[in-house]
Amino acid sequence: MAEPLLRVEGMTVEFEASGQSLTPVTDITFHMERGETVCLVGESGSGKSVTSKALMRLTDFAQGRIASGSVKLDGQELTTLPQSVLRAIRGKKIAMIFQEPMAAFDPVYTIGAQLTETILKHDKKTKQEARAHAVDLLRRVGFPEPELRLTQYPNELSGGMLQRAMIAMALACGPELLIADEPTTALDVTIQAQILRLLSDLQTEYGMSILLITHDLGIAAEMADRMIVMYAGRIVEVGTADRLFAQPRHPYTAGLLRSITTMDSDRNAPLYTIEGAPPSVSEFPSGCRFHPRCPLATDLCRSEVPRLSGADGHTAACWHTDVLLQEAALPAVPPGYASESPAAVSVSEVLAAAEHNESTVTGSEDKGRAEVLIDVRGLTKHYAVKGSFGRTKATIHAVDDVSFSIREGETFGLVGESGSGKSTLGRVLIQLERATAGQVFFQGEELTAMDDRRHREARRDMQMIFQDPYGSVNPRWTIGETIGEPFDVHERLSQPEKRRRVEELLQAVGLNPRWYDRYPHEFSGGQRQRIGIARAIALRPRFVLADEAVSALDVSVQAQIVNLMQELQQQLGLTYVFIAHGLNIVRHVSSRIGVMYLGNLVEVAPAEELFRHPAHPYTAGLLASIPVPDPSRKREFGSIQGEIPSPASPPSGCRFHTRCPAATARCREEAPRLTDIGTGHSVACHYPL
Amino acid sequence: MKAVTGFKPLWKADRRQRVRIGQLGAAQLFLGAAGLILAFIALCAVAPQWVTSYSPTKIDPTSLMQPPGRLHWLGTDYFGRDVYTLIVYGARDSLLLGLASVLVGGVAGAALGTLSGYIGGWVDALVMRFIEVLMTIPGILLALAIAAATGPSLTNVVLAIAASAVPRYARVMRSQILSVKHRHFVLASRSIGSTGLRIFFKHVLPNSFAPFLVMATIGIGTSILAGSGLSFLGLGVVKEIPDWGTVLAQGRGYLTVAWWICTFPGLAIALFVLAINIIGDYIRDVLDPRNGKG
Amino acid sequence: SGGKAELPASTAKQAAAGAKPVPGGELTYALATSPDTLDPAASGFAVSHRVFRNIFDSLVFQQTDGTYQPWLATSWTKSDDGKAYTFKLRQDVKFQDGTSFNAAAVKANFDHLGKVSGQARSLLGPVASSEVVDEFTIRVNLSKKFEPFLSGLSSAFFGISSPKALQEFGDQYGKHPVGTGPFKFVKWTENSEIVLEKSPDYNSPPPIAENKGASYLDKLTFKIVPEEATRIGSVQSGQVLAGETVPPQNIASLKSDPKFKVHQAITNGTAFSLYLNTRSETWKDLKARQAIQLAVDPDLIVKTLYLGAYPRAWASLTPGVLGYNASLENKVKPDVAKANQLLDELGWKKGADGIREKDGKKLTLRYLEPSPNREKRNDIAVIVQQQLKELGVSVVLNITKDTATPLKQGDYDLFGNSQVKADPDILTNLFRSDRSYDKGGTNWSSLNDPQIDKLLDEGSAESDPQKRKAIYEQIQQYLHDNAIIIPIYVFPYTVAQASKVEGLKFDLLGYPLFYDVSIRK
Amino acid sequence: MTGTISTRLLTSLLVVIGSSVLVFIIMYVLPGDPVLQMLDGNSTTPEAIAALRHELGLDRPFYQQFFDYFLNLLQGDFGHSRINKDPVLPKILEHVPATLTLTLVSTFFSIVIGIGLGVLSAIHRNGVIDFIARFVGLFGISMPSFWTGILLLLVFSIQLGWFPAMGSEGWETLVLPGLALGLVGAGFIVRLVRNTMLEVLGEPFILTLRAKGLAERAVMYGHALRNSLIPALTMVGLTIGELLSGTVVIETVFSRQGIGRILADAIMAKDMPVVQGVVFFSAMIYVGVNLLVDLSYTFVDPRIRRSQ
Ligand SMILES: Nc1ncnc2c1ncn2[C@@H]1O[C@H](COP(=O)(O)OP(=O)(O)OP(=O)(O)O)[C@@H](O)[C@H]1O
Ligand SMILES: Nc1ncnc2c1ncn2[C@@H]1O[C@H](COP(=O)(O)OP(=O)(O)OP(=O)(O)O)[C@@H](O)[C@H]1O
Numbered sequence A: 001m002a003e004p005l006l007r008v009e010g011m012t013v014e015f016e017a018s019g020q021s022l023t024p025v026t027d028i029t030f031h032m033e034r035g036e037t038v039c040l041v042g043e044s045g046s047g048k049s050v051t052s053k054a055l056m057r058l059t060d061f062a063q064g065r066i067a068s069g070s071v072k073l074d075g076q077e078l079t080t081l082p083q084s085v086l087r088a089i090r091g092k093k094i095a096m097i098f099q100e101p102m103a104a105f106d107p108v109y110t111i112g113a114q115l116t117e118t119i120l121k122h123d124k125k126t127k128q129e130a131r132a133h134a135v136d137l138l139r140r141v142g143f144p145e146p147e148l149r150l151t152q153y154p155n156e157l158s159g160g161m162l163q164r165a166m167i168a169m170a171l172a173c174g175p176e177l178l179i180a181d182e183p184t185t186a187l188d189v190t191i192q193a194q195i196l197r198l199l200s201d202l203q204t205e206y207g208m209s210i211l212l213i214t215h216d217l218g219i220a221a222e223m224a225d226r227m228i229v230m231y232a233g234r235i236v237e238v239g240t241a242d243r244l245f246a247q248p249r250h251p252y253t254a255g256l257l258r259s260i261t262t263m264d265s266d267r268n269a270p271l272y273t274i275e276g277a278p279p280s281v282s283e284f285p286s287g288c289r290f291h292p293r294c295p296l297a298t299d300l301c302r303s304e305v306p307r308l309s310g311a312d313g314h315t316a317a318c319w320h321t322d323v324l325l326q327e328a329a330l331p332a333v334p335p336g337y338a339s340e341s342p343a344a345v346s347v348s349e350v351l352a353a354a355e356h357n358e359s360t361v362t363g364s365e366d367k368g369r370a371e372v373l374i375d376v377r378g379l380t381k382h383y384a385v386k387g388s389f390g391r392t393k394a395t396i397h398a399v400d401d402v403s404f405s406i407r408e409g410e411t412f413g414l415v416g417e418s419g420s421g422k423s424t425l426g427r428v429l430i431q432l433e434r435a436t437a438g439q440v441f442f443q444g445e446e447l448t449a450m451d452d453r454r455h456r457e458a459r460r461d462m463q464m465i466f467q468d469p470y471g472s473v474n475p476r477w478t479i480g481e482t483i484g485e486p487f488d489v490h491e492r493l494s495q496p497e498k499r500r501r502v503e504e505l506l507q508a509v510g511l512n513p514r515w516y517d518r519y520p521h522e523f524s525g526g527q528r529q530r531i532g533i534a535r536a537i538a539l540r541p542r543f544v545l546a547d548e549a550v551s552a553l554d555v556s557v558q559a560q561i562v563n564l565m566q567e568l569q570q571q572l573g574l575t576y577v578f579i580a581h582g583l584n585i586v587r588h589v590s591s592r593i594g595v596m597y598l599g600n601l602v603e604v605a606p607a608e609e610l611f612r613h614p615a616h617p618y619t620a621g622l623l624a625s626i627p628v629p630d631p632s633r634k635r636e637f638g639s640i641q642g643e644i645p646s647p648a649s650p651p652s653g654c655r656f657h658t659r660c661p662a663a664t665a666r667c668r669e670e671a672p673r674l675t676d677i678g679t680g681h682s683v684a685c686h687y688p689l
Numbered sequence B: 001m002k003a004v005t006g007f008k009p010l011w012k013a014d015r016r017q018r019v020r021i022g023q024l025g026a027a028q029l030f031l032g033a034a035g036l037i038l039a040f041i042a043l044c045a046v047a048p049q050w051v052t053s054y055s056p057t058k059i060d061p062t063s064l065m066q067p068p069g070r071l072h073w074l075g076t077d078y079f080g081r082d083v084y085t086l087i088v089y090g091a092r093d094s095l096l097l098g099l100a101s102v103l104v105g106g107v108a109g110a111a112l113g114t115l116s117g118y119i120g121g122w123v124d125a126l127v128m129r130f131i132e133v134l135m136t137i138p139g140i141l142l143a144l145a146i147a148a149a150t151g152p153s154l155t156n157v158v159l160a161i162a163a164s165a166v167p168r169y170a171r172v173m174r175s176q177i178l179s180v181k182h183r184h185f186v187l188a189s190r191s192i193g194s195t196g197l198r199i200f201f202k203h204v205l206p207n208s209f210a211p212f213l214v215m216a217t218i219g220i221g222t223s224i225l226a227g228s229g230l231s232f233l234g235l236g237v238v239k240e241i242p243d244w245g246t247v248l249a250q251g252r253g254y255l256t257v258a259w260w261i262c263t264f265p266g267l268a269i270a271l272f273v274l275a276i277n278i279i280g281d282y283i284r285d286v287l288d289p290r291n292g293k294g
Numbered sequence C: 001s002g003g004k005a006e007l008p009a010s011t012a013k014q015a016a017a018g019a020k021p022v023p024g025g026e027l028t029y030a031l032a033t034s035p036d037t038l039d040p041a042a043s044g045f046a047v048s049h050r051v052f053r054n055i056f057d058s059l060v061f062q063q064t065d066g067t068y069q070p071w072l073a074t075s076w077t078k079s080d081d082g083k084a085y086t087f088k089l090r091q092d093v094k095f096q097d098g099t100s101f102n103a104a105a106v107k108a109n110f111d112h113l114g115k116v117s118g119q120a121r122s123l124l125g126p127v128a129s130s131e132v133v134d135e136f137t138i139r140v141n142l143s144k145k146f147e148p149f150l151s152g153l154s155s156a157f158f159g160i161s162s163p164k165a166l167q168e169f170g171d172q173y174g175k176h177p178v179g180t181g182p183f184k185f186v187k188w189t190e191n192s193e194i195v196l197e198k199s200p201d202y203n204s205p206p207p208i209a210e211n212k213g214a215s216y217l218d219k220l221t222f223k224i225v226p227e228e229a230t231r232i233g234s235v236q237s238g239q240v241l242a243g244e245t246v247p248p249q250n251i252a253s254l255k256s257d258p259k260f261k262v263h264q265a266i267t268n269g270t271a272f273s274l275y276l277n278t279r280s281e282t283w284k285d286l287k288a289r290q291a292i293q294l295a296v297d298p299d300l301i302v303k304t305l306y307l308g309a310y311p312r313a314w315a316s317l318t319p320g321v322l323g324y325n326a327s328l329e330n331k332v333k334p335d336v337a338k339a340n341q342l343l344d345e346l347g348w349k350k351g352a353d354g355i356r357e358k359d360g361k362k363l364t365l366r367y368l369e370p371s372p373n374r375e376k377r378n379d380i381a382v383i384v385q386q387q388l389k390e391l392g393v394s395v396v397l398n399i400t401k402d403t404a405t406p407l408k409q410g411d412y413d414l415f416g417n418s419q420v421k422a423d424p425d426i427l428t429n430l431f432r433s434d435r436s437y438d439k440g441g442t443n444w445s446s447l448n449d450p451q452i453d454k455l456l457d458e459g460s461a462e463s464d465p466q467k468r469k470a471i472y473e474q475i476q477q478y479l480h481d482n483a484i485i486i487p488i489y490v491f492p493y494t495v496a497q498a499s500k501v502e503g504l505k506f507d508l509l510g511y512p513l514f515y516d517v518s519i520r521k
Numbered sequence D: 001m002t003g004t005i006s007t008r009l010l011t012s013l014l015v016v017i018g019s020s021v022l023v024f025i026i027m028y029v030l031p032g033d034p035v036l037q038m039l040d041g042n043s044t045t046p047e048a049i050a051a052l053r054h055e056l057g058l059d060r061p062f063y064q065q066f067f068d069y070f071l072n073l074l075q076g077d078f079g080h081s082r083i084n085k086d087p088v089l090p091k092i093l094e095h096v097p098a099t100l101t102l103t104l105v106s107t108f109f110s111i112v113i114g115i116g117l118g119v120l121s122a123i124h125r126n127g128v129i130d131f132i133a134r135f136v137g138l139f140g141i142s143m144p145s146f147w148t149g150i151l152l153l154l155v156f157s158i159q160l161g162w163f164p165a166m167g168s169e170g171w172e173t174l175v176l177p178g179l180a181l182g183l184v185g186a187g188f189i190v191r192l193v194r195n196t197m198l199e200v201l202g203e204p205f206i207l208t209l210r211a212k213g214l215a216e217r218a219v220m221y222g223h224a225l226r227n228s229l230i231p232a233l234t235m236v237g238l239t240i241g242e243l244l245s246g247t248v249v250i251e252t253v254f255s256r257q258g259i260g261r262i263l264a265d266a267i268m269a270k271d272m273p274v275v276q277g278v279v280f281f282s283a284m285i286y287v288g289v290n291l292l293v294d295l296s297y298t299f300v301d302p303r304i305r306r307s308q
């Protein structure tokens, strides 16, 4: 057997920080063949990025080092090479693409300068040749006007464009190994599909190997020849994509696979979750690092580190693979895990205890009545972009003439590409901002006509969960203070009373009440999002707006939060508007879904209906862009082409006509109205599918 | 516990660990030294007679301009006063000058900057123009104007220095407020129905203080120096016991014959500024719960 | 310390003493402050005078012994009533702009006096008119007898300007001075330098000059260097050839260095003295003032601050001025016990903090002193503060740029001052009752004694030097007895120069004379 | 972009006018009698004093003086010095270049030293070099400029004779004062650049550059430094205002010409027209420099350029 392109043997990476050493990655062994696509998957913090950076010895710049093991590229040992030699390999033999294209470019140089810089560094070319090469590269990755783009600065390109440019830069010197570290997480589903297709096209063309790092199993399924699953700094499973999806040999992989929401998962059952949170680097558990969260864990797991074993290139590091393979399914709820968080106390219990001061509770039995809670009529929000002397330079049509209603107790999902106006609609809906035109009725009362004071009152009933679990809590407040703030504002509670209520809330969202006095930075993302939720439900609102409330979280944590939200909804009779770009999750939680495009609501339908029979070409395109976590259903990425136009000058007629495969002259001229096409399904399209 | 995408800013990483670990690294050593210096200076300010046995005012023609030695560690000045003793006794006014002017200028500047940044709109425009106007007025003119209003005194020097520092504080505060006021936790507080005032005092203000604090720690040093600049121009206050800056200004003519007269007070200022900076950074870290615990 | 090896010290000395001055070269001279204007009649600053003397000649010359010699005036007569002076003028002198020097020119200068406000007006006193008698004869009429008239005439503040230039430049004449002196004005870069160059046809040297023709120096540049360290450093490093007001602490090392020479020329006029405000509520009491007189120890001040380089003063006038009362020397000795006793007698009792009190009022002395610290006078204030503290007097220092306001409002108990003038009549402006500050005078002590007024008037009118002397001695005695002023020191104008600069001289007032200066190659 | 510039110009004008008015009021309110100060015991008569007061227009009511002054200013007439009757405008124009060059040179030194040390300090974070660089920077802030000035003068001019101790003609005279003044600003810049540099070095794009195989030098100076310049530039813009009047000390130490000294002298002498003129000019310069700084951002940072 020929020597593989890359062979990593027992690699351990250490970081040194003021005398303390951290080992985020331990004993990594894998290889990559030429022309092969290998996906590295795992939860956030599992060491994927560190692994990829260590391969290029980029960890050296972060006070890290490869403490042991070997990395051989083409038989050449990289771990002992001096930086000067390594520099000739970086960018030339191994190239890298990063997660956030916006942040990966130096903002003060043009795209062209940064491209040619790479070329000139590695290839003996004149400036002209380098430039010509750059133009060529940009054309390859699908830039319509490469010469023009060369002279532009990173901030002048969209995320999708930048990611293409990034790929062009990585390809500049014809690398043998391309490492792509979450290349599409920052992008829209539609763009993501475009980029992934580009990558696989280029791979065929250049015959290079790709190490694709992702936490989206859907992407892995679509792209990978082989997969590597990491957990807490160790590889737990390696195998071909097909076999790994078909028959995971490690409980963690199995759990991950189960916690994915797919288009066909059962909406009525709660999502499967791996309980607990991934451990932090400084306190990795002994033995098998997954054992605290593993339903199969035994004493052996706690004390001994399992080694990768298995046949036919499908290996797993688990003591109980055989048990896993025998059992049809894992136990639904794993037994108590050794984390500090309390065993999930039933929400209903906790809330029942706090019931006494609330008179009206709309239980789940009211769901059927389906009264209209919120009615939105012709809602419009324009932003004026101010020039000098207060002149309006441009008007951004963030939300344009949107009408729909939300029924009591339901979850209304909002989807659409980035910039389509979802958040704006949400903000105007709960009156965090004033609408430019249109009305919002809440329980029949017109919110848009209230004064500030009345608004603040009305806030009791309308709450919001923010996307960003880190930024949405005051870092200087203890979580108790944060969650208790609504009580300070609306109910003058005594200190002990407030504390009691907050502790109940903490319990309700699955946090330990003893953590009242802790600061946000001491919590994980998922835990912080629970804090946000606790704050949102503190005043027993009727309505909660969740704007990308789970987008920033890991899949497994996402599932925990979604379950929590749904449980709360049932207990408290909440009505949600759920904004997300993960379509699968929206489908799972929503009863009805609205699709937005460039400020317009283009389609509204019950969730199942929308997914099964999308009527708008845009909806159909969106759905087609979703990667399916099933390697057996690999398809062509048949997604929408191009990018969303600027909301400052939206296209005439149907705003989607510029990207619509079925657009006609009529679409260019006449804006379609949202019309009912039966079974609560409305669409704004002249030619619904 | 925290998920990290890409490399986190490194200095942050190591600072956090530095504080967490609490082991005796170079940083702790500096901190300790800074603490000692400040404690000593504070002692000088409160009870100078404990730290030296000489009189700061006794004029002694028999020991003029003696170089540093056993009797006079840092030498004597042109009045025959012990330089070390001068520094010790001068600490009080120097501290007063540094702290009071930062306090006055800082409070005024922070208030203006806060007003400007938080309210925005025409208030912002107005305040910022005023700040700019203030910046174009030369410090000496302000010093004179203020001195003229009430006669020359330490208070006036403090006011003058404070007045010319106002723009700096205002600008720092404003930009910080501007960046904090759009943070999500502010929006979150608004979304639960908090009033503007509440949001301001509970969320915006506490989170805007760090850069201001850094600025203020530097400001203490510059204020002492501004005092010496005024003395240089003859606008300072002549007191029985001069502050460090004044000694520096008055002793400069003796640099060639008695370098120690104005070098040691200068060193005293430098050490003080250094210590204040180290402590200032430390306080900033401690005030930030992200660094203080864990 | 040792001489240079290649040039034995003796040879150098020989060259200095024997050889004729070598013409040529440029003298750079560092001034401590900047002149305000180069229009002699418009200025009152000593520093301006130092520059004027080179551009302008005067009608008469006052010798260091106080007598007068002809200069631009060849001879003069005084009328019997002492109110008219007639001058015969030199006929061969030309201004630097080519204008002829004559009686009309002198008259133009007298007329110019009325348009500006400098020291010249007070120096010349009651000048009523001037008339051209013939082309080279001029008569000046005074409204009353004024003995210091010739002294005023000899001052460079009444250096004779070209009438053409006066006419031509009007308001701006101060930037374009033209005289008959040995140097003509080239340029003045404000705050930086004043450049003069040799006037080649110069033929009107003062009587004491050794040189008779054009100046030896081609160029004379005054650099304005306010910072002491820079000024002295520049002399030491050779960047200027000479610099004025060497601080006492630098004198010793410069003196011992053979590469440099230090001159100390006593400036005449009034000694630097502390003027006690006799109108002050607290200090109008003679005993109180005497206590101060006994408690302040000028010897200590002179020894500490000036390292003995400045002589201690005993009387209001400096020793070089006519009428100096030498009998006052060593008359006072510090006597704190007696001073304490005097204050006790007045009922000022020491309080807990060591400060005396009476009727709940603390015994304070408001010490007014202009800033910056010229001639270390602010340091004197600090010493006096310490000395008086022992007496139980709290001295409140008001050291400020703006002395005008407190002076005008009388908000001070003590004010330090010295003045430069060759004639004892200087005391009129200092002590005559009508010469209060707000009226343009300098009666810092707010003295209001008809007897003194009378003596001052007599002094200015008396033409017999012996009688004059007696009058001024009497006044000084009075000032001492009544503890009006406390004389501290006599200011020696100190110049450090490179040894190769030769022939630098000083006049009666301590002003440098550059005409005879030459630079050894 | 043009819109922004015109707005900036307009507000700048407002600032200049505002500062003129404020200075006028300050000068008016300042106690002290300019006439008495001018005569200062030159034994003139009360009549002469009154005449002078009248001549200077000081006997007129405030509003009249105020309007007269600004009406004249509108016609470009800055008036005459009260002390020596010099017309103010030429006087200022004569001195502005010296101050401006000094300011520029010292700014140059600030930037070179500040950025140099700041970068070194960031690159060698927590190392010996870092410590030294930071200490030098702090020392710059903690010693008054006259002290450093005199020290430089004693060493480089008097001992070594490398540079002249005084004067304002020729580049040689700019070195020492520029350095003395520049060290102060450098101290601030070191601190600033170090922080931003470290921040920038933590940015993801730095990793990209390294992943491309670029040499460290290119990463540090070509990319990280350029990205760290904006805060330093802002700082410079702000300190220039302070520098203009702050030059008086250094101008005095090095016997340089300059509006700093003119201003100080004029303020002490209550020479209102001169004070007004100088402040007017330095306000203009201040405003102009900050305009330039803002514009220069756009050269350093394209994000600002194109977004306007
Ligand atoms: N420079 C560093 N110094 C110290 N620790 C580091 C450093 N870089 C990363 N780590 C730690 O290593 C662990 C693994 O990080 P890594 O970035 O590889 O995770 P990841 O799997 O890529 O996660 P994500 O999906 O969030 O990108 C994290 O806990 C992180 O805190
Ligand atoms: N305050 C504002 N001022 C100006 N424009 C704004 C403002 N807020 C939003 N916009 C613009 O309005 C449009 C809609 O933005 P919005 O945030 O509502 O989109 P979104 O659908 O939530 O996108 P994402 O998925 O990225 O969150 C965007 O083009 C955005 O740039």
Ligand SMILES: [Mg+2]
Binding pocket: A048, A049, A050, A181, A182, B004, B005, B006
């Ligand atoms: Mg990562």
Ligand SMILES: [Mg+2]
Binding pocket: A422, A423, A424, A548
């Ligand atoms: Mg959004």
